[in-house]
Amino acid sequence: MAEDNLCIELKQVGKTVDTPDGKLDILANISLDVKYQEAVVIKGASGSGKTTLLGLMAGLDQASSGDVTLFGQNLFGKNEEQRSAMRAGKVGFVFQSFHLVQGASAVQNVMLPLELSGVGDALQLAQTSLQQVGLEHKSDTLVEHLSGGEQQRVAIARAYAIRPKLLFADEPTGNLDATTGRQIADLLFHLRDQSGTTLVLVTHEAELLERGDRQILIESGGLLS
Amino acid sequence: MQVKRATIHSYWLMLIATVITVGIVTSSQLITHRIELLLERQASELLAADMVILSSSEFSAEYREQARLHGLQISESVSLRSAIFLDGSPRLVELKAVDKAYPLRGKLERAGEMTGTRTVTNEIPLPGEVWVDTKLAQLVGGNLSLGEKDFDTRWLLTYEPDRGGAIFNLAPRVLMNLDDLPATGLVIPGSRVRHSMMFAGEAADVTRFKIWLTINLKPGEEIQDLENARPEMRQALERTRKFFALAIVLTLVIAMAAIAITARYTASREASKVAMLRAFGISQSSLFKYYLRQLGMLWLAATIIGVLLGWVTQFPLQWALDGWFGKTLPQVDGLGPYLTAALVGLLALAGFSLPYLLNATTTPPMQVLRAAMNRRSWRRGLLISGSAIVAIFLVLVMLMQSSVLAVATLALVLVCALILPLILGWMVKLLLLSSRRRFWLRQYLLSRLQATSRGAIYVMSGFSLVLIAILLIAVVKDELIGEWEIQLPQNIPNYFLINIRGEDIREIEKFLRQRQIEASTPYALVRARMSQINSVDVDKIGFSDPRASHSVTHTFNITYADELPDQNQIVDGKWLNEAGSGAEVSVEQGLAQQLDLKLGDELTMTVGSQILQVEVSSIRSVVWENFKPNFYLIANADLLESYPQTWLLSARIREQHKADLKQLMKRYPAVTLLDISELMARVRSIVDRASVALQFFFLFALASAVIVLLAAIQTGKQEREIESSLLRALGAGTRQLYRVHVLEYTLMGALIGFFSACFASLAGWVISVYFFNIEFHLSPTVWIYSLISASLVLTLAGTFVSRRVYNISPMKILRS
Incomplete structure (x- = not known):
């Protein structure tokens, strides 16, 4: 029985994939908890399995072994459709490559998850969210015409617009220069502090590690701390 | 890799x-x-060749030699009108004597009797034998005298590729072997005969030969090919x-x-x-x-x-x-x-x-x-x-x-x-x-x-x-x-009634109307030749279109009409003066282009021994494929009414009315009935x-x-x-x-x-x-x-x- 204040709970979770050379364990025996409103930073080298771990925690992927509990519900046996419904309106994402809808404006990108989860006044909420990231003046600009830093701001606005209980950020500063990366990290944590959203951030940058409430180091598919 | x-x-x-x-x-x-x-x-079959030259006298042997040198096949025929006796009365027939090579394109079709099976054949009448038109069906199985020679009438000629060629001049056909023609004694100096020499071969060879022929053609000789022979086909x-x-x-x-x-x-x-x-x-x-x-x-x-x-x-x-x-x-x-x-x-x-x-x-x-x-x-x-x-x-x-x-x-x-x-x-x-x-x-x-x-x-x-x-x-x-x-609606005409005398036309119209046979407006035909354009002799005009010199040697069938015929459209000028005061003519667009005619040009036409001068008052487009009576030249009624003329009309004659046709032919023996359904279908x-x-x-x-x-x-x-x-x-x-x-x-x-x-x-x-x-x-x-x-x-x-x-x-x- 999962504890009420746990947002995510992983018990003995493993992930194995088939490769031409046989089975490969990407993650093995991972157990960890993430409390509501906690900011957890996962750090690891390239190929350590941190993105796989994030995918399992968000229900984007299924574990090969063990139990993953999200918002008190065990993800075991839930299909893609059910897991997707669990995320809708509750989980936000910020990706390394921004992943905005090309051909759409900044505000339209922010409106997307709101409308997908059936929120009424998506436009109003999206504009408020853009205001929070300092891009209200570019709300009608097509995202492909924005700089990298601005695109990531739109992605953050999109993630926070739905007032998520949980936000996953996968290398959010990985595609940006140091100064812009710092600004984006500031913004991400500032909004998280304001909203009290649970944050799970994956990075390989030492600077970001210190900004979380808790740090988790991952190496060769296992947790070090 | x-x-x-x-x-x-x-x-x-x-x-x-x-x-x-x-x-x-x-x-x-x-x-x-x-x-x-x-x-x-296929289109050539309607000429029975790729190209034909026509003349009232025999052709130079040089044509034959040149055609051979150009790698073409050759066939010759002679057509003339003659009278035969049918049920004790004289009847005009269109006699055609052909050689073994005829037809160069298409096939003849024959039947043993009127209701017999039609068969396609590669043969032509054997010496001493004639094949006759379906209108002469009663002669099959008997004898027929042509001039000084008697012939066996063995077959009905049910289809002849180039039959529609002279559409308004057809009397019932009698087909015979060319070798028999001298024995009939019908061709004597001064006889009105039409000699045809037909050619067929590869398109390029025909074109080359045509160029040679155009230069060497003698007066009175006329070339027919697809371009000028069949406007509807073209x-x-x-x-x-x-x-x-x-x-x-x-x-x-x-x-x-x-x-x-x-x-x-x-x-x-x-x-x-x-x-x-x-x-x-x-x-x-x-x-x-x-x-x-x-x-x-x-x-x-x-x-x-x-x-x-x-x-x-x-x-x-x-x-x-x-x-x-x-x-x-x-x-x-x-x-x-x-x-x-x-x-x-x-x-x-x-x-x-x-x-x-x-x-x-x-x-x-x-x-x-x-x-x-x-x-x-x-x-x-x-x-x-x-x-x-x-x-x-x-x-x-x-x-x-x-x-x-x-x-x-x-x-x-x-x-x-x-x-x-x-x-x-x-x-x-x-x-x-x-x-x-x-x-x-x-x-x-x-x-x-x-x-x-x-x-x-x-x-x-x-x-x-x-x-x-x-x-x-x-x-x-x-x-x-x-x-x-x-253009080809269900009630499209399938017969042309031609050679109608002026005094018979109203009666024939009445005859058809009484039997509910749909017929077109009748048109008068006045045969005329074009001698001058703007007072210059046509043979002295250097036409830019090579077809023009052949067109002007044609005998035109001019008609007259008060109203613009169906599916004709004025593209330039105005339709004939309704008051009928002027000597005007409306010219078909294609002919006008060939002869470089424009509005106001003066044409001098010869009708019999009389000279007729007309001014081009309109250029007209014509839908040739509609199989209705169509004309290159249409003039004022007042102008042509007094000239010798015959009439024609087209009619849609259904199967149940075919018997009425016999009656019509009996009553008006001079009228020629032309079945165009075969041509139309092709x-x-x-x-x-x-x-x-x-x-x-x-x-x-x-x-x-x-x-x-x-x-x-x-x-x-x-x-x-x-x-x-x-x-x-x-x-x-x-x-x-x-x-x-x-x-x-x-x-x-x-x-x-x-x-x-x-x-x-x-x-x-x-x-x-x-x-x-x-x-x-x-x-x-x-x-x-x-x-x-x-x-x-x-x-x-x-x-x-x-x-x-x-x-x-x-x-x-x-x-x-």
């Missing part, structure tokens, strides 16, 4: 598109040329030929659009690889050489497969058409068609894909680090468009030999290709502006279409071009056939057969369309997968993903369908009116077909091909 495999994989659509292009050219060169030869030969052939040319050009345009789209797709796939190779220091020229080699190999493979495909596909078509035509298609010799196909394949491939690949080789190495670096400059855009235009132009000029239709088609294609992306882009932008309060789902879909990274607008433009071409073939075909249907069959052959080219067009469709769906497939993965991560359900894709394809299809219908209707109008001279009718079915087919095909194919997208793992978004 891995790289090579990947390259081949990305090139396969391009290869298929090039194979189809080469296949189309090979097949069209082999088949359409053969069909054209056959169609011409018009039908001309339209069919143009239609074929149009269909082939459009099919080629589709195939070339397929090459262009697949080349674009290939180049976009190659870009990241090129960027990487350039980052490693591989020079642009090395890369360009590498791609040139790849293209060379692709062209070689496509040529071999395409030529084989074209060669093989001619057989099923030939098999189908042989059955349809009832004879074997003439052979096309030489390597010409194959070499042309290979060259067209090379031009199309180079013109459409080289600029794209050149563009790919100039991909900046920075793209390895930043994908956004790959933005095309306007110079590259210009290079791509310019190269495509040059390729299309060269291909069209090569295949169409710089015909106006080819240049016009090119212009049409260019306009479509340049305007379509702009219009589609504006349309999407306009729709995007319409509502900004909601993004999901409509605005989201439109954004996807607008995103330049996906190239959706270009793919849609390419697909539209393909659909426009397919619709155009269908539209013009329907218009052509529709026009024929209008002319009509030309368009029918042409349209059957065209269905075949539709297969090629559809195959190219499938390639374009596949390329369209493949383009942006990766983006689509990533977007679906993103939507999944953001909480979208399968149903929402499904709706996105179905609606995206439906929206694309609807836009493509809408614009294709617009452009096809517009282009259909231009082509129908300006190139086929037929009235254009805006067809709602084109809109329905276009919208439904584009939406349905794109939605079904797109949904099927993209089915993986609905189950895409959201993990892809993290891994991408």
Whole structure:
């Protein structure tokens, strides 16, 4: 029985994939908890399995072994459709490559998850969210015409617009220069502090590690701390 | 090795598109040329030869020798009128004596008795034997005296290819062997006989001989070929030929659009690889050489497969058409068609894909680090468009030999290709502006279409071009056939009643009316020759049109009328002065062009021994294929009423009224009844057969369309997968993903369908009116077909091909 204040709970979770050379364990025996409103930073080298771990925690992927509990519900046996419904309106994402809808404006990108989860006044909420990231003046600009830093701001606005209980950020500063990366990290944590959203951030940058409430180091598919 | 495999994989659509292009050219060169030869030969059958010279005296032996030197077949015949006794009364017959080679084109058909089976024969009457017209059926099995010789009447002559040649001068036919003619003693010095010398052979040989003949023709001799003998046939052939040319050009345009789209797709796939190779220091020229080699190999493979495909596909078509035509298609010799196909394949491939690949080789190495670096400059855009235009132009000029239709088609294609992306882009932008309060789902879909990274607008433009071409073939075909249907309604006349005396015409009209037989307005015929134009003798005028000198030697059947005949249209000037005061004439458009006639020109005509002077007051278009009485010259009634004349009318005589005909013939023995249903059926069959052959080219067009469709769906497939993965991560359900894709394809299809219908209707109008001279009718079915087919095909194919997208793992978004 999962504890009420746990947002995510992983018990003995493993992930194995088939490769031409046989089975490969990407993650093995991972157990960890993430409390509501906690900011957890996962750090690891390239190929350590941190993105796989994030995918399992968000229900984007299924574990090969063990139990993953999200918002008190065990993800075991839930299909893609059910897991997707669990995320809708509750989980936000910020990706390394921004992943905005090309051909759409900044505000339209922010409106997307709101409308997908059936929120009424998506436009109003999206504009408020853009205001929070300092891009209200570019709300009608097509995202492909924005700089990298601005695109990531739109992605953050999109993630926070739905007032998520949980936000996953996968290398959010990985595609940006140091100064812009710092600004984006500031913004991400500032909004998280304001909203009290649970944050799970994956990075390989030492600077970001210190900004979380808790740090988790991952190496060769296992947790070090 | 891995790289090579990947390259081949990305090139396969391009290869298929090039194979189809080469296949189309090979097949069209082999088949359409053969069909054209056959169609011409079919038409030639109405002359029983490819060319005929007519004279009232015997021909010089030199003609025969020259014709032989030109490699032509020759046949001679002599026609004259003679009287026979039928039921104790004299009856005028049209006697024709033919040699063994007759007819050079077409076949004779005979029957043992009136109700007997008609059989096609290669024979002519044996010496001592005659075959007689169905109007002389009672003579079969008996004897017939012609001059000083008696003949056995063994067969009824039921069909004679060149029977309709002298349409208004036919008495019942009696066919005999030329060797028997001297024995009849009918031909004596001063007899009114018509000598015909017929020629047949390869088109080029006939043309060469015609040039020689035109120079050496003696006074009183007249050349007849398809150009001047049968206006209705000429018009039908001309339209069919143009239609074929149009269909082939459009099919080629589709195939070339397929090459262009697949080349674009290939180049976009190659870009990241090129960027990487350039980052490693591989020079642009090395890369360009590498791609040139790849293209060379692709062209070689496509040529071999395409030529084989074209060669093989001619057989099923030939098999189908042989059955349809009832004879074997003439052979096309030489390597010409194959070499042309290979060259067209090379031009199309180079013109459409080289600029794209050149563009790919100039991909900046920075793209390895930043994908956004790959933005095309306007110079590259210009290079791509310019190269495509040059390729299309060269291909069209090569295949169409710089015909106006080819240049016009090119212009049409260019306009479509340049305007379509702009219009589609504006349309999407306009729709995007319409509502900004909601993004999901409509605005989201439109954004996807607008995103330049996906190239959706270009793919849609390419697909539209393909659909426009397919619709155009269908539209013009329907218009052509529709026009024929209008011209040949159910109550079309099947008989001409000619040689009617003036005093009998009202009685004959009454006779027909009483029996409810539908008949045309009767027209008087006054036979006249043109002697001068603007007071200059016609034989001293240097006409620019070579047919003119033959036309002026014709005896014209001038009629007079108060009202403009049905399906005639004044194109210049005014219809004859209704007051009837002036000496005016209305001239048929084709004749006016031949003789360089314009309004106000004065024509001097000889009617018998009298001279008649008339002024050209109008130029008139005539629908020759309608089989109604049609005239080159129509004058005022007041002017011609007093001249010697006979009358004619056309009538629709149904089977149940055939018995009444006998009564009519008995009552008015001078009247000649001419059955034109056979001639009509033959002319009509030309368009029918042409349209059957065209269905075949539709297969090629559809195959190219499938390639374009596949390329369209493949383009942006990766983006689509990533977007679906993103939507999944953001909480979208399968149903929402499904709706996105179905609606995206439906929206694309609807836009493509809408614009294709617009452009096809517009282009259909231009082509129908300006190139086929037929009235254009805006067809709602084109809109329905276009919208439904584009939406349905794109939605079904797109949904099927993209089915993986609905189950895409959201993990892809993290891994991408």
